[in-house]
Amino acid sequence: MDFESNDFMGWNRSFDLEFSFESQSQDLFLTRVDIYYYNNPSGGYGLPDIRTGISTTGTEDSYTNVVSTFIDNSEVSQSDDNVQMLSLIILTPQNFLFLYQFFRLQFIFSSSFAATQTFISEMKFFTNTDTSFPAVPIVFMSPNxxxxxxxxxxxxxxxxxxxxxxxxxxxxxxxxxxxxxxxxxxxxxxxxxxxxxxxxxxxxxxxxxxxxxxxxxxxxxxxxxxxxxxxxxxxxxxxxxxxxx
Structure with a gap:
């Protein structure tokens, strides 16, 4: 997919995306978020640090962090210049979570991350889909x-x-x-x-x-x-x- 700026929302400073559900449900737990974004490291395009949180009221001080990670980012590299899709999965088990109506994604730009701007075209949400974290031994692409x-x-x-x-x-x-x-x-x-x-x-x-x-x-x-x-x-x-x- 080629990059067309008209098809994206872009940010160059930290931002939050908050999503609310019509009502709390004992059967509704977000387990995966697919993020479609433009990746061009030489231009500073990419994803910054990310935080996920849940809340029953949506007020600033009511959010509880949930732990998440990417499961399909092994192909992302410093030479990419295209639109990537990454899946952010929730690692905190459902039985440790409370019923919530609000879900928040925080994108945090800082000097610790190379990305200086983020352009997102689409996000997809999945509920109640079990996804395991592939914790395999770490291997370097260019060792020694x-x-x-x-x-x-x-x-x-x-x-x-x-x-x-x-x-x-x-x-x-x-x-x-x-x-x-x-x-x-x-x-x-x-x-x-x-x-x-x-x-x-x-x-x-x-x-x-x-x-x-x-x-x-x-x-x-x-x-x-x-x-x-x-x-x-x-x-x-x-x-x-x-x-x-």
Missing amino acids: QTLQPDTVQSSLTLSCTVDNNGTFAWTWTGPGVSDGDIKAADTTRTSILMLSNISAADAGDYTCSASYLAFGDSLDPSNIVFNSIKPDMNTTNNISLTLSS
């Missing part, structure tokens, strides 16, 4: 890289991408990490380390680590989200950077 730029550069970008569905948390270690800028891309499947003011001290071994992190989870152990569900897997990848003198 060696980078040796031909020329001296003032800035460099290192990146790691996992060949998995889901959403992910990332950490980096290495000589230039403390002064670098880290961003998530490809619906968190890619982590980008941007290095500037390059010097000889930035050469050496870098390690990126990926672990499953459902939307709605928190990286802060003291702020555990209600009924967080994620497999305890952590995988590392190494990048050796050699700089020309």
